[in-house]
Amino acid sequence: MKLSALLDGHDHHVLHGHPEVPVTAGVTFDAGHVTSGSLYVAVPGHEEGGPGGIGRALERGAVAVLTEDGALPDTELSGRVCVVRVSDARAAASLVASRYHGEPGGAMDVVAITGTNGKTSVSYMIESALRLATGARVGVIGTSGSRIGTERIPMPRSVLSTPESPDLHYLLGHMRDRNTSSVVLEATSMGLLQRRLDHVPVRLGVFTNLTQDHLDDHGTMEHYKKAKLRLFAGLCERAVVNADDPVSAEITALMPGAVTTYGLDAPADYRASDLVVDAVGTRFTLHHDGRKYPAAIPIPGRFSVSNALATLAACHLLGHELPALVEALDRMPPTPGRLERFTTARGVCVIVDYAHSPDSLEKVLATIRGFATGSVITVFGCGGDRDTTKRAQMGEIAGRHSDLCVLTSDNPRNEDPEIIMDQIVPGLTSTGTPFDRIADRRAAISRALSAARRGDIVLVAGKGSEPHQIVGEQLIPFDDMTVVRELDAL
Numbered sequence: 287m288k289l290s291a292l293l294d295g296h297d298h299h300v301l302h303g304h305p306e307v308p309v310t311a312g313v314t315f316d317a318g319h320v321t322s323g324s325l326y327v328a329v330p331g332h333e334e335g336g337p338g339g340i341g342r343a344l345e346r347g348a349v350a351v352l353t354e355d356g357a358l359p360d361t362e363l364s365g366r367v368c369v370v371r372v373s374d375a376r377a378a379a380s381l382v383a384s385r386y387h388g389e390p391g392g393a394m395d396v397v398a399i400t401g402t403n404g405k406t407s408v409s410y411m412i413e414s415a416l417r418l419a420t421g422a423r424v425g426v427i428g429t430s431g432s433r434i435g436t437e438r439i440p441m442p443r444s445v446l447s448t449p450e451s452p453d454l455h456y457l458l459g460h461m462r463d464r465n466t467s468s469v470v471l472e473a474t475s476m477g478l479l480q481r482r483l484d485h486v487p488v489r490l491g492v493f494t495n496l497t498q499d500h501l502d503d504h505g506t507m508e509h510y511k512k513a514k515l516r517l518f519a520g521l522c523e524r525a526v527v528n529a530d531d532p533v534s535a536e537i538t539a540l541m542p543g544a545v546t547t548y549g550l551d552a553p554a555d556y557r558a559s560d561l562v563v564d565a566v567g568t569r570f571t572l573h574h575d576g577r578k579y580p581a582a583i584p585i586p587g588r589f590s591v592s593n594a595l596a597t598l599a600a601c602h603l604l605g606h607e608l609p610a611l612v613e614a615l616d617r618m619p620p621t622p623g624r625l626e627r628f629t630t631a632r633g634v635c636v637i638v639d640y641a642h643s644p645d646s647l648e649k650v651l652a653t654i655r656g657f658a659t660g661s662v663i664t665v666f667g668c669g670g671d672r673d674t675t676k677r678a679q680m681g682e683i684a685g686r687h688s689d690l691c692v693l694t695s696d697n698p699r700n701e702d703p704e705i706i707m708d709q710i711v712p713g714l715t716s717t718g719t720p721f722d723r724i725a726d727r728r729a730a731i732s733r734a735l736s737a738a739r740r741g742d743i744v745l746v747a748g749k750g751s752e753p754h755q756i757v758g759e760q761l762i763p764f765d766d767m768t769v770v771r772e773l774d775a776l
């Protein structure tokens with residue numbers, strides 16, 4: 287496809303060459319991924335490229351470059367290379383990537399989920415409900431990778447929960463070409479802020495909740511909220527929102543007449559009552575349009591019912607029958623790394639969960655306390671290079687709900703794990719709960735398992751189904767549940 291067609295209607299200025307040059311090898315932000323025929327987008331600050339990568343991209347065969355800088359690169363430019371200046375490289379990339387792949391999102395029902403907690407769980411629930419109730423082929427794009435049903439789509443391990451726009455439209459095109467009818471994707475705050483979804487036709491935007499997280503990226507909760515609200519300021523046709531969260535009122539004001547609500551406490555279009563929670567799941571009554579439906583999900587907790595309500599509302603709005611959706615949720619498989627359970631040979635229940643924010647850790651531990659008959663032992667830490675203000679809070683929450691805590695490393699990244707733990711300790715000590723401090727995560731899990739007795743519960747929190755630990759710039763293979771099973775087999 288010619289560069290001129292990819293940029294048609296978008297404000298741009300040609301600095302060198304001719305925009306009729308054909309782009310035949312895709313769109314990328316990564317200079318190292320450029321091949322002959324590529325369009326290279328020089329996004330300022332991007333780790334794998336940026337303006338400093340233009341020379342390398344041209345050496346590798348890029349036929350066109352989009353840049354925000356008016357200066358031409360020092361590299362000698364051939365006549366077939368076209369360099370174009372745009373005011374916002376990310377905004378331009380969203381458009382050209384969509385066009386390059388034939389605007390694939392328009393061929394499917396796209397559901398985008400945003401919120402602090404619940405994005406991955408709701409995406410798994412929607413995929414399960416649609417597949418089990420209708421037999422549909424459903425694509426999922428998010429924290430746990432990209433797939434169509436059980437078919438994994440290979441992508442680099444560094445791909446984000448909401449992929450950069452060139453990767454996102456590639457994935458959507460891949461799913462369209464394999465007869466996928468619906469796609470569920472996680473819309474993170476940074477993904478929305480960086481305009482990765484700008485040219486994805488989102489049929490339904492789902493809002494779960496807003497609690498403290500990602501202040502390292504956004505600075506304040508107000509900025510964090512505004513990033514989330516971008517989804518509902520022109521990027522989606524309709525919204526499904528959590529009436530129990532005050533942000534839902536702002537979304538309703540942004541999209542009058544186009545909002546459907548769900549909730550446990552506030553009046554809502556889809557509501558639940560009569561919750562009964564145990565270790566294997568939750569039973570409840572669904573209320574919608576004056577009718578009641580007995581319902582159950584194989585996941586314990588009030589927050590899981592809230593996620594189920596979001597799922598039922600979204601799938602029903604897509605045109606599917608509510609009774610069949612309710613029945614499908616009762617049969618859905620567990621979501622990897624979300625209250626994922628395993629019982630050891632000694633009769634200890636181990637739960638692995640992704641909870642890595644104060645709100646999510648509070649909810650998971652409160653749920654476990656609700657059905658625990660023995661002691662609760664919590665293994666947790668906090669990620670490095672992330673919001674430091676939540677560390678002591680998470681220590682206090684873990685201590686308040688646990689009988690023993692084992693403090694350890696999460697993804698330390700470029701921080702010293704000992705310093706991270708130092709910042710968690712004041713919250714823990716304020717509760718008086720005993721704790722061990724073991725930076726090595728495998729050793730910490732081993733300590734928790736050895737301390738537990740039959741009937742106790744060990745929660746391993748923070749990483750869920752992540753297959754690696756991030757130490758420095760390295761991705762070191764490490765899966766919490768795999769480690770639990772290995773230690774149990776010793």
